[in-house]
Every structure is written in C-alpha cells, then in structure tokens.
Amino acid sequence: MRLWQRDRDGRPPVPGELVHHSNAGLQYTSFRFAEHLDAAQIALSIGSVGDDYDNVLMESIIGLSKTEVIKSQRPWKTLAHVELATAEWIDWYNHRRLHGEIGHIPPVEYEANYYQATTKPQITADI
Structure with missing residues (x-):
C-alpha cells in the first residue's frame, strides 16, 4: 500500500531508498517475499532470532x-x-x-x- 501511495503522490521510491525490516518470521524469510521486495527495489533487513527489542x-x-x-x-x-x-x-x-x-x-x-x-x-x- 505504501508503494502504491508513494507512486500515486508522484514520489516513487528511489532504488536503495527503502528498507523493509522485520523479525525472522516464516512469512518474512520466504523466497517469494524476498523476490517481491527485490522487484520493488526494497532492501530486506531481518533481525536476529530471539531479539525481543528487534x-x-x-x-x-x-x-x-x-x-x-x-x-x-x-x-x-x-x-x-x-x-x-x-x-x-x-x-x-x-x-x-x-x-x-x-x-x-x-x-x-x-x-x-x-x-x-x-x-x-x-x-x-x-x-
């Protein structure tokens, strides 16, 4: 939704500008999710396992x-x-x-x- 909103506002993300940070949950470590972020030129950042503050x-x-x-x-x-x-x-x-x-x-x-x-x-x- 945020990508859509930025595009609609005339401010599409610049390659390397956005980072998606998440925990190490299964949905965030899947190849399909990583490919989706890569296609949108969004860097993927996954925190350490078991880090409560991450x-x-x-x-x-x-x-x-x-x-x-x-x-x-x-x-x-x-x-x-x-x-x-x-x-x-x-x-x-x-x-x-x-x-x-x-x-x-x-x-x-x-x-x-x-x-x-x-x-x-x-x-x-x-x-």
Whole structure:
C-alpha cells in the first residue's frame, strides 16, 4: 500500500531508498517475499532470532490498532468488516492523526514537507 501511495503522490521510491525490516518470521524469510521486495527495489533487513527489542516499533503499532480498532468495536460480523475498519484506521493514522513529535501535523504532511524541502530544482538550458 505504501508503494502504491508513494507512486500515486508522484514520489516513487528511489532504488536503495527503502528498507523493509522485520523479525525472522516464516512469512518474512520466504523466497517469494524476498523476490517481491527485490522487484520493488526494497532492501530486506531481518533481525536476529530471539531479539525481543528487534521489532518493538511494529509490535507497538499492532498493539495500538488492536486496542483502538479490534477490541473497541467487538463483536465483528465478518472478516470484511475487520479489514475495512483496519484500513480506515491506518488511513487516519497516516493522514489525519496529529503527531506531537513532528509539530502536531499528520505523518503524511511531514513527509511531503520533507520532500519539498529536499527536492533540488532542475536546471534547464536553452539551446
């Protein structure tokens, strides 16, 4: 989804720019997953086995989503309802949530500001 969003925003990833870090779970160590990342030119980073702190950020987000979405809206009627609610929460989390550590603006706005500030103007020559 993030690759799609970046492409839609006109900021496709530069080769070598993105790193996918995960734990050593089976789904992340498969050849098919590695091939998918390679095709998208995303570097794969897998932490050490048994390292409790290795994936703490992702586990924190998962815990937050379970608290704010999954547990708060029980009982769920179908898997489709869970998927839609999760997608809506992720959209809010990235596009509308005000984040105090980055100036009380949404993360997507912070990222856009970063790219706008670091984009170098193109030099053109009239011949």
